[in-house]
Amino acid sequence: MTGTKRVKLKPGDTIGILGGGQLGRMLAMAAARLGLRCQVFSPDPDSPAFDVVLNATCAEYADVEALELFANDVDVITYEFENVPAAAALVLDARRPVLPNRKILETTQDRLAEKDFVTRLGIGTAAYADVTSVASLREAIVRIGLPAVLKTRRFGYDGKGQAIIREGDDIAKVWTSLETKAAILEAFVPFEREISVIAARSAEGQVECFDVTENEHRDHILKVSRAPAAIPDALAEEARNVAGKIADALDYVGVLAVEMFVLANGTGPKVLVNEIAPRVHNSGHWTLDGASVSQFEQHIRAIAGWPLGKPVRHGEVVTMTNLIGEEINRYQEWLTVPGATIHIYGKGTPRPGRKMGHITEVLPARDK
Ligand SMILES: Nc1ncnc2c1ncn2[C@@H]1O[C@H](COP(=O)(O)OP(=O)(O)O)[C@@H](O)[C@H]1O
Ligand SMILES: [Mg+2]
Structure with missing residues (x-):
């Protein structure tokens, strides 16, 4: 990678974020809490991340001049989505460190390259x-x-x-x-359940995984995540090891999510990798209220060159429920639910299938 200069940000420095959706918004909020500023680059004038930063660049990813000006304004660059065009990443990488490094995009933008990569590591896929x-x-x-x-x-x-x-x-x-x-x-994998591992890796190679999360989809969209996943400890360990191996092999700096299928007992390898997301991930939103350090803070720490946190889960079980489409209109009902924390992304019109917000609920640990 070209951005080999070690990044070491200090409070007051600026992170450039490519993409202005809810992930960029929550990254910027986590950065703010650490005294770091963010500048968001997005072609969409209605980007929800624009609302939480002072400086924004609203331009196309093909606009080289805008990319160069953006790079000049920031100390390090990251992204909230994996489809960053290769040409844009190249322009930026010539000016500022891009983390995770842009080579990772080539692998994760292409399902075939991704599966070949995972297979070469000796990890199972469908x-x-x-x-x-x-x-x-x-x-x-x-x-x-x-x-x-x-x-x-x-x-x-x-x-x-x-x-x-x-x-x-x-x-x-x-x-x-x-x-x-x-x-x-x-x-087609006859999976028993779907899980994901959210892993953070620092430039020094420190890896910290959150508790394995169990995910339920509705109409192909994540609806509910639950941590920890209801799987045996040995399987959770295997899942975390798979994520760590992938992060190491990519020389990854930042947070990544690995989606996996869990197979029923007696049907060969127990976990199969489905997808790698080189970014913070919807199935890690529970960490905002359910852990001592969130996935967003871990990502910011990693790209800032800071030590990663050692995430400790609050409570026995944490759930995250997405508010999709019109469900956001009932936000008032969630405001008074005991233990519920609501996150509203500030997006415009609630279209079907559009992720508008989420709820986290922490079930306190039972007294022993
Ligand atoms: N090979 C497969 N076997 C069974 N179910 C699958 C398979 N691939 C995908 N699915 C289901 O479809 C969902 C979405 O597929 P995925 O490959 O993760 O694409 P994306 O999340 O990018 O839309 C998965 O979470 C899973 O529920
Ligand atoms: Mg997926």
């Missing part, structure tokens, strides 16, 4: 195949079997750019519906 045409899709189905999940290699999120293929489906029709020439076919 069986997968590169698919470029309806002919290669048919071949992949013969090899992998059905049901299977066809996914675009790039730009998928919240289940978008995906189709499940079942026995008897019209393969040509499914292929056309995805409107891509670059896809992967994955075996």
Whole structure:
């Protein structure tokens, strides 16, 4: 990586954040608490992160001049989404350290490159195949079997750019519906549950993982996260080790999330990696109120060159519930729920499927 100069920020210094969504907003809020300033770069004038910073750059990621001016204003640059265009990262990296390093984007922007990378580390994934045409899709189905999940290699999120293929489906029709020439076919994993590990890694190589989180999706969108996941300690240890191994192999600096499937007992390897998100992650929002250090603070500390915190969970169980679309309109009802903490992202119109806020609830530890 080019940004090898060690970053060591001090209070009053400025972090540049690419992306202005709720993740950028919560990163900036965590930075503020540590006395660090943030400048947000986003093409969307309605970015919720703009509301919490003094300085913002509203420009396209292809606007080289805007990128250069932004870089000049900040001491280190990070991002809240993995689809930062490679060209933008290159322009910025020539001027300021970009953390996590931009090479990581190449691996995590492409589901095929990501799965190849995980496989090279000796970590299990669903069986997968590169698919470029309806002919290669048919071949992949013969090899992998059905049901299977066809996914675009790039730009998928919240289940978008995906189709499940079942026995008897019209393969040509499914292929056309995805409107891509670059896809992967994955075996459908009959998982017992889905978990994620939020790991932080410092420039010195210190790794700190939060408690393993269990995730429930509704309509392909994360609905509820619960920490700790209801899995045996040995499995939780394995999951954390997998995340640590991935972070080390990427020479990662910052917070990353690894989504995994847990298989039922007696069905081969116990955890399979589904996805890596090179950023703070929705399934880590419980740490805002449920741990001594949040995922956002860990990320800021890592990219500032500060020691990571040793996160301790508050309470026995912590849950996080997303407020999606119109659910945000009932925020008043949450204000008086005992133990509930509400986070409203300040986004405009609540469209279906849009993440508008979340609730955390901490169940206190029972007296022994
Ligand atoms: N191979 C698979 N087998 C079973 N379920 C899957 C598989 N791939 C994805 N899913 C389901 O779809 C969800 C979204 O898929 P994912 O690959 O994480 O894409 P994204 O989160 O980018 O939309 C997963 O959390 C899981 O519930
Ligand atoms: Mg996912």
